[in-house]
Amino acid sequence: MFGNSKRKQFETQFRPHLDAAYNLAQYLCRNAYDAEDIVQEAYLRAYRAFGEYADENSRAWILTITRNTCYSWMRRHAMSLNVSYDRQSVCGEVDAQLSGSDLLQSPEQIAASESNQKLIRRAIESLPMEFREVTVLRELEGLSYREIGQVLDIPEGTVMSRLARARLRLRKLLVNVDALK
Amino acid sequence: MTMTCDKVNALLSGYVDSELTAAQAQQIEEHIRSCADCDANYRELTRLKNVIEAVAIRTSAPPHLAQRVSAGLKENDRHHASWSGGLVKLAYSLPALLLGLVIGWATLSPFNAGTRGDELPQLLASAHIRSLMADHLTDVASSDSHTVKPWFHGRLDFSPPVEDLTRYGYPLLGGRLEYLAGDAVAALVYRHRQHVINLFVSPGSAQVVSMQAEKYNGYNIIRWTDGYLSYAAVSDLKLADLDHFRALLSDKGMTNNPG
Known part of the structure; x- marks a missing residue:
């Protein structure tokens, strides 16, 4: 009975963060199937450590565990952490997809275009791990610098500079997306 | 400034x-x-x-993931409970265990309905869940039945039939060795849409060709035997789909010409 109520409490508290955990895992390992396994393992780890958990920020906590699980998973499966897509090929792809397509202007129009979605997604996925994770946590999950610092275990100042460098890279990758000019 | x-x-x-x-x-x-x-x-x-x-390129978790996570936590609790309450349980279950041994002596297949009574669905479901957790779905990952089948040679003292059902919507993912109640059995892994199916195969000499469906912790389990081997298919698939899978396998084995 005790185990059951602990589990209920855990699920109530952490189920709302399942999307965030899955999204992060998917961007980090770049594979939907692995992402599911990683999230399941992360939740199990979190559950086992749940008793010791005293922090009030459950989202940052589960994302920390998910991220760590990603890293150990990728090491275990000999997936390289820093193989980024060949930059040329991403740029080439961006070029190819843009030529002949209407040059869209407003963010709303871009949002409406599936190919642009794919491009931006691919651009983020092509970032090296350290830039990718900071980008996902900030731009997709909307975490504060303090929370990001907590997840990545780095000072807030480093969060800011890393994010700045990540954005610089993204701008270079997406330089041909007219709407970004 | x-x-x-x-x-x-x-x-x-x-x-x-x-x-x-x-x-x-x-x-x-x-x-x-x-x-x-x-x-x-x-x-x-x-x-x-x-x-x-x-x-908005954020990806939401697929609907079945929440279920999977939930089942994993439950499974975790069950394991812990069985450790902490182990002694008490053992005291209660010892007579049943002895009885099980006696009956088990008589019929060899671990899948035989009645052999190990109520324990089997739980064992099967646990093995299924374990295979989904962490990274142990397959020992040999291949959609090619001619790769998977020979892999079991020398690992088991029987040869499980390995059918490729890709064209019916059940692609083969691979196989692994599994231990159920101490017996080495073959686990063949199939997928149907997003659902994983574990097909456990063990040698069994049941005299009657029988079939039995049950549910454990939300997983559907179908057990049957073809008179030579015993089978148990476990999945979170709907029972109807899982039964379709079973029917495909049975047809394959018997007529090689499924409808």
């Missing part, structure tokens, strides 16, 4: 994210009002941020 462009550049991301102190933010504002370069940088950054927000 105004900021240098370098300093502004270093802080611009923080400014766009509203993460600076009020004093810092004010200095940035003053600077970009009078510096065209930094102002252009600021606009570009804002644009990038707005576009990424607008395209």
